[in-house]
Amino acid sequence: MSKKVISPGQDIVASMVPEFKKRLQEIIIEEGITELDIDLTGVEMVDSVGLGAFIATHNTLSQKNGKLTVINASNDIYSLFKTMRLDQHFEIKQV
């Protein structure tokens, strides 16, 4: 099991998601990371495309018996993930 933390440091929205997903693919597929923490420090907003990136990352890691954890989520993002029941698929930790 290899672990890594990735910190996007900016809002996870449609304009940055293609680059972000590429980076995630590199980490999971090329570097072979199976335990990934996405650190949301400095992230204030996640749009629908961004949510899709989280779910796709979770699905990719699940195929490899890996695990996604979202850390340092702001209050709004944490409550959004909870309301949408995403916490039933991967772990979400508040700031």
Add this chain to the structure above:
Amino acid sequence: MLIDHETTDIYIQETNQSLAEIEQNLILLEDMGAQIDMSLAKRVYHAMHVIRNGASLLALSKMKELSQKIENVLGLICTNRLTPNPEVINILLQGIDHLYQLIDRIYSNDEMDIDEQSVLLTGLTSAVLPDNIKQSVTEVRDIPLPDGKHAFQIPELNLIQVLEQGKNIYILIFDLIKDVQNKNNTPFNFVRYIQQHGQIIDSMFDIQSVGTLEEQEYGSEEMPYFVLLASSISDKQLKKALDLASHQIQQVTIDLDDLIHPTTKQFQQGMTLSIANQSRKTDNKKRVDLLNAFSCELKFAMDCLSNQSLSVGKKRVQSVLNSLQDLLNQENSVLASKILWKIGRNIRDYAYQSNLQIKFYLKCGLIKMDHRILYRLIEPLTNIIIQMVRSAQTNTTVQICLKMTTIDHMIHMSLSFVDPQVLKQETYLNLDIAEKKIQALSAEVKQSFELKAGLNIAIRIPQKIIIIPGYHIVIDENHYIVPKFNLKECLTNLDPLKWRKEDSSIIFNHNEKNIRIVELSNKDVSYFKNKQSLIVCEVGNKCFGLATDSTDIFEMDVVCQPLGKQLDSNPLIVANCLLDDGQIAFVLDMGFLLKMLDNNKHSTKTI
């Protein structure tokens, strides 16, 4: 952020008020036992329902979870399926206490464990239900989605409660890309908007359809999202409100008889946050208007004073001061019963824990008092009543009455046994601690015993009291109060090298700024190097420092008492007050301290 601080503040204020009412009403329900006043039980249920809805809207997950569980139990009381006996009420009251704590921590993000309380409430719900309904607490019902692949799994009790409130249940089908992203909406606003039209019972993504990172690279993105919504509005209204196509909404038909027999009707909607918001804004506007009127009056007073019409000017100033005092009194004045009922709760808890039978009667009439005084009376009065209970020599219920009256601008409180014969002989209680706390409120406590009337504890409090919010500090073993509005900053861990004497003034250098220090007595620099903290005070636009021995300063509302003849001539202080532990503290005259510093007079006055 969609939910602003103002809305959250209103929710906090409204919830605290509702919780206090619920708490009082639960104690009343406990007294009624099996003879439940249904309208009262429904009021309590409804109040909790409003709290839960607000928590849901503000996404306060623990608040929502706990209030939902309390609501479940209250629902059972409302439908005569559960008797509010002391054990049941105790668990509910503990739940209310936890809700108070959660409300207190809304802004601090402080994690609080509510698991134990949740288990107790769930256990209560399931344990007391008849066997045919008991299952509904733990029984989970599948509600299949139109795609035929997934299903919501919902505890049956939740469904029962939603249906009993006369709500409809809908499955809403969305694609987050098409219905949210392409409409330039954010998921956060989208979810909040749905919540404004009903209660989200559950929701789920079809995460398999979203695919993996690789699959998304080659295929078009879709994000199916399903919501199970309980709403009192019709499907047509909901379609219109949420801009849904026909295939996006499906009403769930569940036969309530299949779950249990319905016995309650739909409750009226409570005060919404938006209405509360509006009334708050109106209140603020009234205050601003009043302050504008005061400022005009002061302007006229200034004109009079500059025209040498001294007596007219003084009258105008005095009228503004009186009006301001009245306004402050009005702001702080509340019905005593609104706060002192908490004593009843404390006594109830003591009786429950000690397995004693106690009845407490509160007779306040319509007497109003400053709420800060009332809050500080709760603890000492509770202690006195507990001591009275302990002194009673009876195997039956101990009944104690607290009666309030007003005579000549004084509030008289009288604590006595309903049956004076519970004390067989002349008895006096040791009220030392409680007495000090009451005396700190400028009040008197007297005990008397008469054969016929029994023990009586009389408390006299002036109706008009001057209360100053301030900070308690200690200098050379003397206690002082620095008025809150004069305190700018408190510096601790002081560097001894930053003290110096300059032109016979003591200076402390902080962040490259020199702070002039007030000397309450003539001391050398070495004296200040031993001080624990430095209070930076502000008078007008001028600052100065007070070196103190306090390691930790704390805020308190002190009740000012006029100075005696001996102290009256000391210009450093304007009033004195008693602290809860019986010590005397002096309220510093900050204006005089600044004047002393400006005149560079090294006063040797000591208190």
